[in-house]
Amino acid sequence: MPGRHHLFVPGPSNVPDRVLRAMHRAQEDHRSSAFPALTEGLLRDIRPVFGSTVARPFLFSATGTGMWEVAITNTLSPGDHVLAVRLGQFSHLFIDTAEKLGLKVEVMDLEWGESFDPQAIGDRLAEDRAHAIKALLVVHNETATGVTTDIAGLREAMDAAKHPALLFVDGVSSIGSLEFRQDAWGVDVAITGSQKGFMMPAGLGMVSLSPTAMERIETAGFKRHYFDLRPQVLHNDQGYFPYTPPLAHLFGLREALDMMQEEGLANIHARHARLGEGVRRAVAAWELRICARDPERRSNTVTAIVVPDGKDARHVIDHAYRRWDMALGSGLGRLNGKVFRIGHLGDLNEGMLLGALGLTELALHDAGIAVPLGAGVAAAQRWYRESE
Structure with missing residues (x-):
């Protein structure tokens, strides 16, 4: 591809x-x-x-x-x-x-x-x-x-x-x-x-x-x-x-x-916090649930997203990989099939993450989870613009 x-x-x-x-x-x-x-x-x-x-x-x-x-x-x-x-x-x-x-x-x-x-x-x-x-x-x-x-x-x-x-x-x-x-x-x-x-x-x-x-x-x-x-x-x-x-x-x-x-360690930490919050706002716009229950303890490097009952997160991951050439993290152990994970750490910026959120929306639709297309991307865009 x-x-x-x-x-x-x-x-x-x-x-x-x-x-x-x-x-x-x-x-x-x-x-x-x-x-x-x-x-x-x-x-x-x-x-x-x-x-x-x-x-x-x-x-x-x-x-x-x-x-x-x-x-x-x-x-x-x-x-x-x-x-x-x-x-x-x-x-x-x-x-x-x-x-x-x-x-x-x-x-x-x-x-x-x-x-x-x-x-x-x-x-x-x-x-x-x-x-x-x-x-x-x-x-x-x-x-x-x-x-x-x-x-x-x-x-x-x-x-x-x-x-x-x-x-x-x-x-x-x-x-x-x-x-x-x-x-x-x-x-x-x-x-x-x-x-x-x-x-x-x-x-x-x-x-x-x-x-x-x-x-x-x-x-x-x-x-x-x-x-x-x-x-x-x-x-x-x-x-x-x-x-x-x-x-x-x-x-x-x-x-x-x-x-x-x-870059400076303080700037690295702040960048991850900013990028992670954008992902969390995208998930909220999709009306999906984040696995980490306490909002104060949600990670700035990875977000595990729970799929609705009756859906299989493995299908989201497979569609993302095979159709959209994107790797998402799988659910591990007892969470297999229940969550997919978006990693947002390391060498990363807003444009890369917005692309990932857009492709995730497509993969969710492919897996029968009809989130509103563009909603997550727009929510993250608004946050990245507001938090400059």
Whole structure:
């Protein structure tokens, strides 16, 4: 089909031409005396994206799923008791990883689309007077439902409970797009990947550990090899990696960080908020329901849209892909067939998103969901014009 494919899943996101050009280069010696300049610059410049000046970042040839394992195996021990909140597919998979690695996971279950009350977690931690709970596992931005968690409020509740549990936060679909303040929020381990806010192909896992979490590396009881942070520390301190790094991804990250610095993190966060609100106004004009029930906790990077009873969201997604050359996100887990998702993160502007909304209206009609053509686009247009 002529023209460009329209990618509006919530990851992988669109890769800018600048990043593609930076990645398209001849390989070079990753043991040369010149290589540390690249490594040191990346590890320095990624820190502000995590919202930290004191935490230590690490880069792996992996994805966010691998970074879950890094977080757990480098700071905890088999059999440790952890508390986790399940409110969507990715929090479910985070829990599944912890259980398969041998942790005792206490789960607080919520309806998918709900957001949790930080105070409920604070109350549970306050009950744990023996401090048996060693860590709290949460997802900042649940990609399956489009719910963004109040991490600042969660830290306040943890501090009020005077509980020493480590705070692990999955920020795969938030870091680089939404405000993330690792230091201010007291996040001990922040986890993300390259394929969303960093505007790169999947394949580069990123994790950032607070000084408290770094102290646990030597005492963690898990067996580790590839994901062991100790050789990473040794080699990163000299500007290298213990294993052959994904060179193309490192050069892509260098360009992506340059682009983020040029725009400014505050502007990036504001842009995502503005674009996300346009999508939400379009959904309201279609008279459809957003999966995330609390308007204050709706994500600025992904919107999960519930189709009417008797309709199948998979048909909307299939028509969008086959007839209109656009990829929309599918419903995951228990939401399969019930929602479709529009990803609005990364290298994105108003024109791109207005095109996506227009094609979504066509796909909805193809699937027998007769939203008024042009209504969503017009609602988003009005918002983008008003909010300049």
